[in-house]
Amino acid sequence: MAVYTLKEAQPAPSSNRGLFFWLRENLFSDITNSFFTLLGCYIIYLIVPPLIDWMIIDATWTGTKEEIVKSGARWIFIIEKFDQFMYGFYPEALHWRPNLVLLLCAAFIVAMKYVQHMKIKIAMILLLPVISFILISGGWFGLETVETEQWGGLMLTMIVAAVGIIASFPLGIVLALGRQSHMPIVKSLSVGFIEFVRGVPLITILFMASVVLPLFFQDGIDFDKLLRALIGITLFQSAYIAEVVRGGLQAIPKGQYEAADSLGLGYWQGMILVILPQALKISIPNIVGSFIALFKDTTLVLIIGLFDVLAMVTLTTSDTNWLGFEVEGYVFVTMIYWCICFSMSQYSKSVERKFNTEH
Known part of the structure; x- marks a missing residue:
């Protein structure tokens, strides 16, 4: 009877491993x-x-x-104007309010990762925008009112981007389902809206929201400029989200629709429980790409008189006491945009890995 002895595993040749390999x-x-x-x-x-x-x-x-005697970057300009870059013309004594909103948003992101109860998640999603608006705008619970004309800087950029992203996402899903609908009127309205919005630039939408939209209201009604911009950006972004989601819906095999029907699920039940989760998972890279593009497009609000972080650079460098510091300002804003957009990209990759079911 043969006797077998186990040999120790030998390491791979040095030429097939390590840094040099x-x-x-x-x-x-x-x-x-x-x-x-x-x-x-x-x-x-x-x-x-x-x-x-x-x-x-x-x-x-x-x-x-x-x-200044050195030839390098003059960051003292950024330090001197930092509050304007961050908050615009928001009263300095009230900076704690947007800072508190930022902390609440960070806590919300952490809580969404660990809270498992769906009803609690929905309540948090609904309450956070309301609390944030009350804190920043004031007028409630004894808080001093701060008009939107005083909002600006990175705070305004984040507000416009966040509202545009959050509001356009569900509206885009509805438009995508409408375009896939078998009801002629619903489909025609959805297609008409999507193609019209995608056929004009965002700057045109903002002008329409700022100039044309107030014409539909009675005299004496003061429609906030920022709210008009948010409506225009939301409608613009929803058309692009609709096309991204529609691409995900078309990628779902027909058998999945038939499986939902075989379970006795209605249209909305099948869409919410079976089809949409798969379509949205497929569309994550394109959805995040659209959100990143929206975040960068927020700079266009300058044309209707809103001063985001990029507009604040132009405004602060026109100060006669700080002429010639444009380069440092634009480099600073570039780093801010890159950090935020890169973070969004990395977060989308983590979401893709979390919902990856191909293994």
Whole structure:
């Protein structure tokens, strides 16, 4: 009877593992790949060190405008105007209110991850916008009223983007279902709205919301400028969300619709419980891409007299005491936009991994 002895597993050859193996496989696999790798390293060498010198090493962080002697970035301008970049013309003594809203939003995101009860989640989703509006605008519970003309900076950018995203998402789903509907009137209205909105630029929608919309109201009715912009942005974004969701609906196999019918589910039950969860999962990358585009498009509110964070840079650099600081302002705003958009992209990837069922 043969006797077998187990041998210890030997480590992989050093040429097939480790950093050098990864470099050889990914960056220096052939002559062409090696050439572009070296070219990329040279371009990085030309760009990154001077950028670091300008932004950090030779930068001016403290002092006054007259004391600047270095040739790097003059971040004292950002420090001096930081409150305007963040809050616009919001009263300084009341900055605690938008700061509290920011903390509530962070707590809401954490709570949504750990709270499992659906009714509690729905209550939180409905209460957060109401509480946030009361805190920022005031006029309730003894809070001082702050008119929307005083809102601005990054606070206004976040408000416009958040309202546009939250409000356009369910409206876009309804429009997508309407476009897929077999009822001629519903389908025609949905198609007409979507194609009309997608056929005009956002700047036109904002002008219509700011100038044309008040014409439909009686004389003496003061329709808030910010509210008009929010309505226009929501309607604009909902048309694009509708097309994204429609693409997800068309990707669902016909057998899923038949499965919902075989379970005795009605139209809305089948859509909510079977079809839409799958369609939205497929559409996550495109939905988040649309939200990122909306966040960047919020800069267009400047044309109707609202001062978002980018508009505040233009406004503050026109100050005669701080002329010539446009570069630092635009670099600062660029970093803000990149950080927020990158965070949204990374969050969408985590959501995709969470709902990935292909394994």
